[in-house]
Amino acid sequence: MEKRYDIAECNIRVDLSEGIIRVFSDAELWRFLDGKANERFELLIETIKSDYENVFQKPLNIANDSLIVEILVHVYCDYLGLAFNRIFKIKPIQKLVTKLLKRAEVVDCGERAKDTNRWVWDFLARFKSLFIKLLPANLNATNLKKH
Template sequence: MDKVYELEEHKIKVGLEPQLIRVYSNAELWDYLDGKANDRFELMVNTIKADYAQQFGKTLAISNDSLIVEILVHVYCDFLGLSFNRIVKIKWIQALVKRLLKRAEVVDCGEKSVDSNRWVWDLLAGNKSFFIAILPKNLNAKDIKKH
C-alpha cells in the first residue's frame, strides 16, 4: 500500500509491503533532505518504521543506518545521473543513463529474506556519516528533478 508522510512540510511517498518498504526518490524527497539529511533521514526512517509496525504488527527487520545508507546512495546516484545528463549531450549516453535512473527512482528496501543485497547496505551502514557528508548540501531539486 502506498502512503504519503507529511514531514517538515514535505510529502514523502512510501510503499509498505510485508518485509519491504519502497521509498520514492522524487523532488519532494530531495527538497526534504536538502541540507539537513542527517536529522531528516532519522525522522523519516523512524516514522516509516513506526507505521510499518502498526500496519503489520511487527517491526521491519532492517536497521535504521542500513535503510538510510540504501536510500541515500540511490538518491545520490539519481542526482549524479540527472546532473550528468544535463552536461553530456550525447543522445545514446543520455538514453542509457535514463534507463539506469529509472531503477534509482524507487528504492526497494527489503529484509534479508526478500532482498538479496541487504548484506551490502548492512555492511555500509557503519559508514552512514561518510555517505551523508558526500551528499550535496543543495540538491537543486527544482532545477534537476522534474517529477
C-alpha cells in the first residue's frame, strides 16, 4: 500500500507490504536529506517503522542502521549515475546508466525471509557513518533529480 509521509515539509513516498518496504529515491527524498542526512534518515526510519507496525500489527524485522545504509547506498548510486550522465555524453553508456538508475530509484528493503541480500546490508550497517559522510551535503542543490 502506498503511503506518503509529510516530514519536515517534504512528501516522502513509501510502499508498505508485509515484510517489505519500498522507499522512492525521488526529488522529495533528496530535498528531505539535503544537508541533514544523518538525523533525517533516523527520523524517516522511525516514521516508516512506526506506521508499518500500526498497519501490520507487528514490527518490521530489519535493523534501523541496515535500512538506512540500504536506502543511502541506493540514493548515492542514483546521484552518481545522474552526475555521470550529465558529464559524459556518450549515448550507449548513458542508456546503460539510465537503465541502472531505474533500479536505484526504488529501494526494496525486505526482512530476511523476503530479501536474499539482507545480510549484505546488515554487514554494511556497521559503516553507516562512512556512507553518510560520502553523501553530498548539498544533494538537492545539484539539481540532478527532477522527479
